Amino acid sequence: MGKFGVKERNLEGQMVVDFAKRMDMGVVNTYFQKREEHRVTYKSGGRRTQVDYILCRRGNLKEISDCKVVVGESVARQHRMVVCRMTLMVCKTKRSKKEIEKKTKWWKLKKEECCEEFRQKLRQALGGQVVLPDDWETTAEVIRETGRKVLGVSSGRRKEDKETWWWNEEVQDSIQRKRLAKKKWDMDRTEENRQEYKELQRRVKREVSKAKQKAYDELYTRLDTREGEKDLYRLARQRDRDGKDVQQVRVIKDRDGRVLTSEESVQRRWKEYFEELMNEENEREKRVEGVNSVEQKVDKIRKDEVRKALKRMKSGKAVGPDDIPVEVWKCLGEAAVEFLASLFNRVLESERMPEEWRRSVLVPIFKNKGDVQSCSNYRGIKLMSHTMKLWERVVEARLRKVVEICEQQYGFMPRKSTTDAIFALRILMEKYRDGQRELHCVFVDLEKAYDRVPREELWYCMRKSGVAEKYVRVLQDMYERSRTVVRCAVGQTEEFNVEVGLHQGSALSPFLFAIVMDQLSEE
Numbered sequence: 001m002g003k004f005g006v007k008e009r010n011l012e013g014q015m016v017v018d019f020a021k022r023m024d025m026g027v028v029n030t031y032f033q034k035r036e037e038h039r040v041t042y043k044s045g046g047r048r049t050q051v052d053y054i055l056c057r058r059g060n061l062k063e064i065s066d067c068k069v070v071v072g073e074s075v076a077r078q079h080r081m082v083v084c085r086m087t088l089m090v091c092k093t094k095r096s097k098k099e100i101e102k103k104t105k106w107w108k109l110k111k112e113e114c115c116e117e118f119r120q121k122l123r124q125a126l127g128g129q130v131v132l133p134d135d136w137e138t139t140a141e142v143i144r145e146t147g148r149k150v151l152g153v154s155s156g157r158r159k160e161d162k163e164t165w166w167w168n169e170e171v172q173d174s175i176q177r178k179r180l181a182k183k184k185w186d187m188d189r190t191e192e193n194r195q196e197y198k199e200l201q202r203r204v205k206r207e208v209s210k211a212k213q214k215a216y217d218e219l220y221t222r223l224d225t226r227e228g229e230k231d232l233y234r235l236a237r238q239r240d241r242d243g244k245d246v247q248q249v250r251v252i253k254d255r256d257g258r259v260l261t262s263e264e265s266v267q268r269r270w271k272e273y274f275e276e277l278m279n280e281e282n283e284r285e286k287r288v289e290g291v292n293s294v295e296q297k298v299d300k301i302r303k304d305e306v307r308k309a310l311k312r313m314k315s316g317k318a319v320g321p322d323d324i325p326v327e328v329w330k331c332l333g334e335a336a337v338e339f340l341a342s343l344f345n346r347v348l349e350s351e352r353m354p355e356e357w358r359r360s361v362l363v364p365i366f367k368n369k370g371d372v373q374s375c376s377n378y379r380g381i382k383l384m385s386h387t388m389k390l391w392e393r394v395v396e397a398r399l400r401k402v403v404e405i406c407e408q409q410y411g412f413m414p415r416k417s418t419t420d421a422i423f424a425l426r427i428l429m430e431k432y433r434d435g436q437r438e439l440h441c442v443f444v445d446l447e448k449a450y451d452r453v454p455r456e457e458l459w460y461c462m463r464k465s466g467v468a469e470k471y472v473r474v475l476q477d478m479y480e481r482s483r484t485v486v487r488c489a490v491g492q493t494e495e496f497n498v499e500v501g502l503h504q505g506s507a508l509s510p511f512l513f514a515i516v517m518d519q520l521s522e523e
Contacts, residue, residue: 002030006039006050020055028054028067028084038068044078052082063087072182104144105151106319109327114151118331122146132332132339136354139339144323166215174200174207230316249366250489253373263490270486271493273375274362278484278498282452291460293469301344301394306337309393313386320385321359329390344391351473357388360484360503361492380451382484382505392508395471399511403465405518412510450509451501453516455479458502461519462512475512479503 001017009017020027029039029050041052054067067084108114123129125142133139178200185193222228251261252269260266313326329336347353364378371377405413410421425441432439455476462472482503486493502509 001027002032004033004039005030006036006048012051016053023055024058025055026058026061028056028061028064029082031061031064032067034068037071041069041080041082042078043080052079054082054084060086071186072179102153102155103319104147104153104323106147106325106327107316108151109331110315115331118146118150121150122332132335134342136343136356140322140324140356143328147328166212168211171204171207171211174204178204249372251373252375252488253371259373266488266490267486267493270364270375270488271496274380274484274486275496277380277448277451279500280452281454281500284454284457287456287460291463293463293472294466296468296470298348298468298470301341301348303337303341305394305397306341306344306390309390309397310337310340312393313390317386318363318383320383320388321361322356322385322387324385324387326386326390329387340387340390343387344394347391348470348474351470351477353388353391353478357385357391357478358480358482359495360384360482360505362484362486362504364486364488380486380504382503383487384503384505388478389507392506395474396508396511399467399471399515402467403515405514406521408521409514409518412514450504450513453501453513455500458512458516461516464519465515475508 001020005013016027019025029041029052036048039050040048041050042048056064064084064086067082070081070083072080109118122142125146126132133142178197181193181197181200185197223232250263250266251259252266253259254265254269255272260269310326310329313330315325315327315330317325319325329340332339361383362380363383364375365381366372367377367379369377400414410416410418429439459472459476462475463469482498483495484498485495502512
């Protein structure tokens, strides 16, 4: 106990002192010489006393350099805020790669003025030309550099949630005037100063209420638009994930159930799990017989095909390793359509796609069931090049015109839904129940279905479905030498090859899976 208290010690004060002695603690407020105004923590009418304290271990008192009462508005009724300044030794932790990763602010392309400025700067970077360069590498680098200059880059830090997201300048000014009025009343306790302070208190409440209402009205107006519908679902999913607290799982269990805590071991475990998952086939019989390939001429990619595929692509999706979102091509309009049509025709003719498209980033998404620290309870979604997805959309549209899928296939088919199949099954169950007849159903759960599809089986099923050999070779090149990294809470893992299965997150994978299941069910 120091010697700078306030007035005489009463029974409650002696209880605080006795407690501090028993626990070998010190009452920090009493060790620093301050004016009485900066020692009084409770003020009501004519009563002025010290009833709020900060206690710490006596061995840590040397780390505290100051302690005082903040004169101003009360934190609670009649009570004032007590603050202390201390020096703590904090070990500087090395930031993970994920925390310092900077991204281009492509979302600004939603604004027409930003889109127009991007087009002008890109034209200047190309020497005044309207037509984009023929090769992918040059065009991609110019687009990325122009995007960074025009739109800017993020700081790489995680965005903090603000409780006062409705805050504005009017609220700030009103609160500042109220604080000044409070200080004025503390110095001169006249009725005029008191009335001025009370009036400013009421004004601040009105300003805060008005600011909140305005912010909510703007939010509701935005959510009522088509883009706002996406934001609504995104907010709901984000709140659901935040409630489960699985966003930042920084520890994971190894295959033996031991918890790994170091960043290096966690990264190795994620790499080990997905590398094994994506390069291991289930046991199966090798096919002896082959199937005749369909050698036929394939038409060139037309501009209208690119336009339709571009229209089907959704905006606001996470970009792949090439850092070029589909919003760029939508912003560039007809110039982008001409470039993409030319690029896709070169890929179709040479049967080789750009090497940059072979890379992907795999993000583990919790399945909302099971142990949150077990890798097997996560689904890996690949972030791939948007331009490659656009190319997949063009190929998919052509394949759907050639391949006939049986009517019993409801998944990944246009104008059909698995809801229809569930409805038909329920009707069938009701009919059998009414007729008092037995109905036998079989449910087959294909575990890790996408990840375990043998690629030789995929090529076989495509050929058997009548797909031109040209498209088979194009898809074989698309899956050849594909590489990925895992992005987890502690950074990115080392790169590894993917030799088995379909790409999770690919625009073409659902239809390819439907082709495989259709042919296997026929057999």
